[in-house]
Amino acid sequence: xxxxxxxxxxxxxxxxxxxxxxxxxxxxxxxxxxxxxxxxxxxxxxxxxxxxxxxxxxxxxxxxxxxxxxxxxxxxxxxxxxxxxxxxxxxxxxxxxxxxxxxxxxxxxxxxxxxxxxxxxxxxxxxxxxxxxxxxxxxxxxxxxxxxxxxxxxxxxxx
Amino acid sequence: xxxxxxxxxxxxxxxxxxxxxxxxxxxxxxxxxxxxxxxxxxxxxxxxxxxxxxxxxxxxxxxxxxxxxxxxxxxxxxxxxxxxxxxxxxxxxxxxxxxxxxxxxxxxxxxxxxxxxxxxxxxxxxxxxxxxxxxxxxxxxxxxxxxxxxxxxxxxxxxxxxxxxxxxxxxxxxxxxxxxxxxxxxxxxxxxxxxxxxxxxxxxxxxxxxxxxxxxxxxxxxxxxxxxxxxxxxxxxxxxxxxxxxxxxxxxxxxxxxxxxxxxxxxxxxxxxxxxxxxxxxxxxxxxxxxxxxxxxxxxxxxxxxxxxxxxxxxxxxxxxxxxxxxxxxxxxxxxxxxxxxxxxxxxxxxxxxxxxxxxxxxxxxxxxxxxxxxxxxxxxxxxxxxxxxxxxxxxxxxxxxxxxxxxxxxxxxxxxxxxxxxxxxxxxxxxxxxxxxxxxxxxxxxxxxxxxxxxxxxxxxxxxxxxxxxxxxxxxxxxxxxxxxxxxxxxxxxxxxxxxxxxxxxxxxxxxxxxxxxxxxxxxxxxxxxxxxxxxxxxxxxxxxxxxxxxx
Numbered sequence: 001x002x003x004x005x006x007x008x009x010x011x012x013x014x015x016x017x018x019x020x021x022x023x024x025x026x027x028x029x030x031x032x033x034x035x036x037x038x039x040x041x042x043x044x045x046x047x048x049x050x051x052x053x054x055x056x057x058x059x060x061x062x063x064x065x066x067x068x069x070x071x072x073x074x075x076x077x078x079x080x081x082x083x084x085x086x087x088x089x090x091x092x093x094x095x096x097x098x099x100x101x102x103x104x105x106x107x108x109x110x111x112x113x114x115x116x117x118x119x120x121x122x123x124x125x126x127x128x129x130x131x132x133x134x135x136x137x138x139x140x141x142x143x144x145x146x147x148x149x150x151x152x153x154x155x156x157x158x159x
Numbered sequence: 160x161x162x163x164x165x166x167x168x169x170x171x172x173x174x175x176x177x178x179x180x181x182x183x184x185x186x187x188x189x190x191x192x193x194x195x196x197x198x199x200x201x202x203x204x205x206x207x208x209x210x211x212x213x214x215x216x217x218x219x220x221x222x223x224x225x226x227x228x229x230x231x232x233x234x235x236x237x238x239x240x241x242x243x244x245x246x247x248x249x250x251x252x253x254x255x256x257x258x259x260x261x262x263x264x265x266x267x268x269x270x271x272x273x274x275x276x277x278x279x280x281x282x283x284x285x286x287x288x289x290x291x292x293x294x295x296x297x298x299x300x301x302x303x304x305x306x307x308x309x310x311x312x313x314x315x316x317x318x319x320x321x322x323x324x325x326x327x328x329x330x331x332x333x334x335x336x337x338x339x340x341x342x343x344x345x346x347x348x349x350x351x352x353x354x355x356x357x358x359x360x361x362x363x364x365x366x367x368x369x370x371x372x373x374x375x376x377x378x379x380x381x382x383x384x385x386x387x388x389x390x391x392x393x394x395x396x397x398x399x400x401x402x403x404x405x406x407x408x409x410x411x412x413x414x415x416x417x418x419x420x421x422x423x424x425x426x427x428x429x430x431x432x433x434x435x436x437x438x439x440x441x442x443x444x445x446x447x448x449x450x451x452x453x454x455x456x457x458x459x460x461x462x463x464x465x466x467x468x469x470x471x472x473x474x475x476x477x478x479x480x481x482x483x484x485x486x487x488x489x490x491x492x493x494x495x496x497x498x499x500x501x502x503x504x505x506x507x508x509x510x511x512x513x514x515x516x517x518x519x520x521x522x523x524x525x526x527x528x529x530x531x532x533x534x535x536x537x538x539x540x541x542x543x544x545x546x547x548x549x550x551x552x553x554x555x556x557x558x559x560x561x562x563x564x565x566x567x568x569x570x571x572x573x574x575x576x577x578x579x580x581x582x583x584x585x586x587x588x589x590x591x592x593x594x595x596x597x598x599x600x601x602x603x604x605x606x607x608x609x610x611x612x613x614x615x616x617x618x619x620x621x622x623x624x625x626x627x628x629x630x631x632x633x634x635x636x637x638x639x640x641x642x643x644x645x646x647x648x649x650x651x652x653x654x655x656x657x658x659x660x661x662x663x664x665x666x667x668x669x670x671x672x673x674x675x676x677x678x679x680x681x682x683x684x685x686x687x688x689x690x691x692x693x694x695x696x697x698x699x700x701x702x703x704x705x706x707x708x709x710x711x712x
Contacts, residue, residue: 067462070286
């Protein structure tokens with residue numbers, strides 16, 4: 001059965017490494033849902049965190065295919081129960097005088113922060129697990145969302 | 160000592176034991192050739208007619224010798240011409256190091272003359288590739304490329320070097336080859352589990368693939384077969400590893416394999432897959448592959464596990480190392496009932512028809528291989544002739560059958576034959592090809608003449624693209640769209656124009672006479688043999704089918 005998987009890939013920090021990983025996914029027919037790349041403590045390496053909908057067989061294939069790349073140091077699956085998964089949402093909503101306070105009230109419940117406010121719109125920033133971001137977007141769906149942007153998941157194992 | 164980058168390239172290749180290069184000069188590699196000028200007594204350089212032929216030659220050299228094939232091409236079109244060759248080697252896990260020049264660093268990304276991003280283009284057809292823009296990295300990059308190409312599952316590696324790097328000076332001291340990466344480790348308990356599957360099986364069958372060749376494990380494979388009376392089937396990549404002298408070898412499996420080989424898989428209770436990847440030309444219908452069997456697999460590449468067929472148990476490791484550990488744990492077993500059942504199946508195998516006058520492909524191929532003995536290196540192109548040759552070339556030694564198995568590259572043969580002969584000057588090399596495949600890269604006949612590479616090319620001319628025509632015949636209601644080749648092509652004149660000797664034969668007697676004469680020649684020869692357009696490769700299981708769909712006539 002397919003489900004959302006979070007993969008954490010430690011790679012050598014060389015030009016073209018991201019292309020290799022993304023290209024591998026593409027040519028093996030796997031669709032990446034989110035992808036983030038960041039520096040690590042050791043400047044020689046970068047961390048790619050990506051999410052994709054995969055079943056167990058696809059996951060095994062993808063992990064072993066990725067591990068074959070010369071520039072991949074390690075690849076592991078991260079789970080909700082043993083990792084902190086976070087994503088940032090920036091959502092711009094067109095607001096009127098009447099609905100502004102209602103939206104702020106909802107954002108407060110989700111610990112969202114208003115980072116920009118004008119007469120016609122506001123931008124809310126929200127950090128949380130992907131499920132929390134999904135839930136927030138769902139709740140404010142009946143407001144006039146102009147656009148939003150999500151960073152994709154970044155994650156670190158607990159303990 | 161300080162050397163130019165170009166000299167460092169040549170010196171490092173020599174340090175890696177390279178004595179043969181297949182390459183084509185050009186603007187961005189002119190410095191490499193300038194450096195090579197001083198080392199002509201240590202490195203034999205073969206210049207093909209086209210870079211694709213050069214890579215196929217390096218590939219044929221690697222397949223037949225077990226060494227790493229090395230090729231050089233210039234930037235832009237020179238580099239893009241190598242792609243089919245590199246992809247061919249990649250699909251069959253052949254170690255190559257391909258060096259391409261690129262424009263100088265200050266022109267990179269400016270769409271300069273003959274600039275192409277060959278680094279980006281070849282990412283998906285190499286195991287790894289490098290772009291070198293700093294001469295300080297050059298020596299170690301080349302050493303690393305040889306190590307990567309030969310570690311684990313072998314494959315091509317490309318190094319793209321910018322022109323100014325070749326002209327820059329840098330410190331060079333000879334360094335030994337880098338050690339190969341360690342093979343995957345496996346536990347004793349994993350081997351015990353494999354042994355348990357095998358010892359408990361009543362009707363096991365070994366399905367042996369090209370990994371046996373790469374790992375040089377043919378002796379261990381035979382020991383396993385003989386110790387426990389386990390029959391085996393071979394893929395096209397394992398021809399020569401297992402041959403007609405191995406009584407327990409049933410022969411080739413798959414689309415054009417023997418009926419009995421396919422039925423043995425179908426009737427087995429355990430498939431032992433060794434160094435093989437369940438390709439769609441063997442596991443034609445993955446849902447119906449060995450339906451009543453457990454499947455166990457050994458492969459050096461973890462990503463081959465559960466890729467095409469879901470297996471019951473797998474060990475990731477070098478097949479020679481695994482078999483060496485496994486052998487003492489295997490119980491001797493007569494397996495009389497199973498072997499008798501297989502013997503029954505073999506009675507119904509397809510027999511190719513024979514004829515005294517008209518040339519039949521099987522008869523012709525058998526005649527040639529019988530004449531030239533077990534050291535003969537047989538090379539093929541791709542199509543019907545490839546399958547006929549695979550079915551009856553009767554190779555008994557590894558690395559004596561060279562074919563493009565995975566990519567199925569028409570035009571592979573001539574270059575590969577040249578590479579095989581260059582790497583094995585004392586062994587006869589025969590290329591069996593078709594009229595379609597031959598004309599794809601026949602320009603390499605010029606290379607064979609130029610460098611006096613004595614190859615025998617036998618063109619089975621049916622005036623059609625035979626394998627496609629066969630599918631049109633059997634599966635597309637005889638709608639022969641664009642397959643027949645109706646030109647009157649004079650192969651004898653063609654050979655003469657290139658400076659080679661050519662023959663054309665219509666009958667068995669003509670062929671025998673031509674062949675006898677051809678073997679007295681000092682240079683390359685081509686022999687055109689006219690065969691019937693409606694000859695089929697049989698048996699045949701259509702793509703996606705099962706052994707029940709087999710076509711025998």
